[in-house]
Amino acid sequence: MNNDYPDYAADDLLQHPGFLSSMRTARPYETDFWLSWRERYPGREQELEMAAQLYRLMHMQEDVVPTAVDVEEVWQRIAAETVSRPVYRSRRMVALAASILLLIGIGGGVVYWWQLPSKVVAMTKAGAREIMLPDGTRLVLQPGSECRYYTDLARAGRREIWVKGGAWLDVSKREAPFVVHLDSMEVVVLGTRFNVMSRQRQQHVMLEQGRVKVTEAHREVLLEPGEIAYRSGTHLRKQTIDIQLYSGWRTGKLEFENTTMKDIIALLAYAYGYEVRCPNEPGLLSRKISGSIAADNESSLLYTLSVAFRINFIQQENIITIIPNRSN
Known part of the structure; x- marks a missing residue:
């Protein structure tokens, strides 16, 4: 998928192996490619959404009673669910629409959105930002982080979001389960407060309140409040932590009380996604600090810590x- 395909229409996409593969499996790198393609060519967004909806209709598993709906009505339904722009129709596309007439019922309104989230919230380095999701869930993103989700959050019977970077969530209690997708981890929750972090090769889940199940490949762990789940080699592990220390970035202030250098290293790894390398020097890891440090800027935080611990980063x-x- 090293071609940008700037002129692709819906019928071209429906014959493209990469697009078809992304619809079947939604692998992260394929998902990112088509999201980037949509942002790069906003004029092609309607074609992308039409192709996805037609793909869904052609691959529905439900048995639907055939009706006499004509091609024009099919296009009107699809256009109504995307954007109010002129609808491009090639001869091949009309043939594709005709081929799915038997899958559409007059009263069903059967139209499916593409697998990629239709709304993107991106962060800068300027500070944490609080967002209210459509279901009432509170989400606070770390600087440099991103959250993606569907406008119809519970469209598939469960609420799903995709996070890159760090985020704190206070999940609203609903019947539909809430799922957070990280790079290779999946977090399933029911009404809870927790932190997630996915940066570079680092992925962690820290639970503040409630209960979550963290899965990766065929491994899973259940977390209780005050525990963190992380990957160690090929194992998914958990341990008890000071959750207040790791949540300080959300309020913009970190509170320390006899906090050791060893704890700071863990903080930089778990809360900010850094890989920290420390020399084996006597007394270095046991150095302590107390007080509060502003946490709304990582560069300032690192500088203040370096002065407090008499070290260089x-x-x-x-x-x-x-x-x-x-x-x-």
């Missing part, structure tokens, strides 16, 4: 190396 992308300050 050398940062390369998501890797931080700790260098003791020999002058102190």
Whole structure:
């Protein structure tokens, strides 16, 4: 999928192996490609949505009684569910529409959205941002994070969102289960408060209130309040943590009370997604600090911590190396 396909129409997409594969499996890299394609060519958005809806209609599993609905009505229904722009129709597309007439009932209104979330909320480095999801769930995104979700949040019988970066959620209690998708983890919850983080190769789930099930491949763990789930090698593990310390980024202030360098390293890894490398120097990990530090800017946070612990941080992308300050 290294071609941008700037002129693709719906009928072209329905014959494209990459598009068909994304509809069947929704692999992350395929999903990201077509989301990026939609953003790059906004004039093609209607074609993308039409292709997805027609694909859904042609692959429905339900038995539907045949009706005499004509091609024009099919197009009117599809256009009404997308955007009010002129509908492009090629001869091949009319033939495709005609081929699915038997799947559409007059009173059914059967139209399906594509698998990709239709709404995107992206964050900058400017600070945390609170968002209210359509079901009443509160979500606070870390700087540099992103959340994607369908406008119709419970469209498939369960509420689903996709998170890159870090987020805190207070999930509203509803009958439909709530699912958070990370890079390779899935979190299933029912009315709870928790943090998720997915950056680079780091993925963690921290539970503040309620109960969640974290799954990855064929592994799963159940979390109780005050526990964190993370991957260690090929294992999915959990441990008890100070949840208040790891949630400080949400309020913009971290509170420390005799907090050790070892705890800070864990904080940088679990809450901010850094891989921290520390020399094996006597007494370094046991150094302590107390007080509060602003957490709304990661660069300022790292600088303040370096001064407080008398160390230097050398940062390369998501890797931080700790260098003791020999002058102190």
